[in-house]
Amino acid sequence: MLGNGSNLLVSDHPIDIPVVCTKSCRGFQVIGDRCYVETGCLMPRIVNTLGRANLGGLEYFASIPGTLGGAIYMNAGRGEQFNLSISQAVVYVDVFDMLKKAELRLSAEQCVFGYRKSIFHEHPEWVVLGAMLQFTPSPHAIVRQRIQQRLSVSQRYQDLRFPNAGTTFCRVDEPHGMRRFMGIQIGGAAYSSVTPNWVINLGGASFDDVTKLLEISPQNAQLEWSVWT
Structure with missing residues (x-):
């Protein structure tokens, strides 16, 4: 299943499996x-x-180019220190079980959300169809202001000069984190010299360039996105 492909690294070689896009x-x-x-x-x-309907609460997603399905699968949100994620807005999630050929409705609790994970990681046979989300009533002007604030932060601190998959590792248990890797380059891929923990495509980066770069990482670091080979 493929949404927007925002957090996905796909092999340069042919993939001999069906791919269904949900866009x-x-x-x-x-x-x-x-x-x-x-x-x-x-x-x-x-x-x-939803902002134009005077509903807010998820303004921090204004700078994240992913789909709802991907956001639920990985419980997307801001960094762990901010304690903000899509799970806080989920009322229930509708799922199609490809093995049983049946639809399921899971409550937020049944989704077993954690930091950058959910029960869907354990059930590749489940496909997210949609979700009911809870929003907070808020004037459109306030929502728009929060969206602009989030976009300003993104433009100021995130390296948007080159194609990227955003944050690379979701947990880095080292004192200096990913800063010591900034600027390291292999082929057309590099760790950004502007934003720590970002892999960017300087132009013509191959799958092998990126995967070799990922091998230069802190011990026990966990990838925040998926690799298809």
Whole structure:
């Protein structure tokens, strides 16, 4: 299953498996201060559209180019120190079980959300169809202000000059984290010299360039995105 591919590194070699893209599944329905969102809807679109309906709470997703399905799968959000993630807005998630050929509805508790993980990591046969999200009533002007603040922070501190997959490792248990790797380059791939813990494509980076770069990492570091080989 493929959403927007925001947190995905795909091999340069042919992949002999079916790939289903969910980007056409992008409908949503506002019900009071809740909204049912289909799996392929982009998070910035959700934030901006709900803002115009005077609903907020997920403004920090304005700078994250992923889909709802991907956000739920990895419990996306801001860094661990901010304690902000999509799970805090989830009421329930609708799932299709490909083995049983049946639909399931899981409560937020049943999704077993953790930092950058969920129960869906343990069930590759489950496909996220959509979710009911809870929003906070807030004037559009306030929501728009928060969105602009988030975008300003992103533009100031994140290396947006080159294609990237955002944060590379979700946990780095070292005093200096990823800063000592900044600027290291292999082929067309490099650790950003601007934003710690970001791998960027300087131009023509191959799958092998990136995977070799990932091997230069702190011990026990956990990838925040997936690698398809």
